[in-house]
Amino acid sequence: MINNDVLRSIRFMLDLGEPRIIEITRLADPAFELERADLQAYLKKEGEDGFVECPPAVLAHFLDGLVVEYRGPSDSATPRPVEKRITNNLVLKKLRVAFEMKDVDMHQVFAEAGFPISKPELSALFRQPGHKNYRACGDQLLRNFLKGLTLRFRPA
Template sequence: MINNDVLRSIRYMLDLSDNKVIEVIQLADPGFAIDKDDVRAFLLREDEPGYQACTDRVMAHFLDGLVIHRRGRDESLPPRPVEKRINNNVVLKKLRVAFQLTDVDMHKAFADAGFPVSRPELSALFRQPGHKNFRLCGDQLLRNFLKGLTLRVRGR
């Protein structure tokens, strides 16, 4: 899925303002420079003037900041390195951590979106890429998870 779509979905889900999106991004790295114009450009549709693609670096900072925003910072651990490449599996993992979701919660989110997923399918998404049962998370799967999670967070 395009990073801009993920950012747009999460922003809607949590009803975040542009300033709050910047705050969340800077939770992961206070020195990371981003301003309101950048955020607005990320939130535009591809065909709108001023659209700017959200880079993997920005998305990684946003997802890490979201984990800190939702769960708090663990001062006993060193800061995690920021992901270099973001794919749908990484987004799914970060959202699972940020929202403290169990397998049951994940299955419910998929079911709420009208897209039930089996236990083996779900566990394959969280395996290491070299594992024989690893499965890439497709755009449709992530889109439906975001839809189900939005229904859970915002209500129907």
């Protein structure tokens, strides 16, 4: 999925306004600047006038900010380095950490979205890329996970 889709999905799921997204992004690194006009361009859909592709650094700071928002700041004095490349696996991992989800919770989220996955499939998503059982998270899988989370946070 493109970074813009992930940002829009999480924004809808948590019912976040633009100022709140900027606040959450700064939680990861107070020195990181995200202008409201830039954010508005990232939140537009492809093909709309003013659409700009969301840079990986913005999404990485936002996801790290979500972790801080929901789990609290790290005990470590040095901030974590921000990832230069955001993969679907990384988005899945950051959301799992932010919302303190166990395997059972993850399976429930996928089931609620109508996309159940097995235990080995789930564990393969969180392995290191060089591991023999590593599996790349596809767009459909991430999209269904975000859909399941939305159903959990915003019931009908």
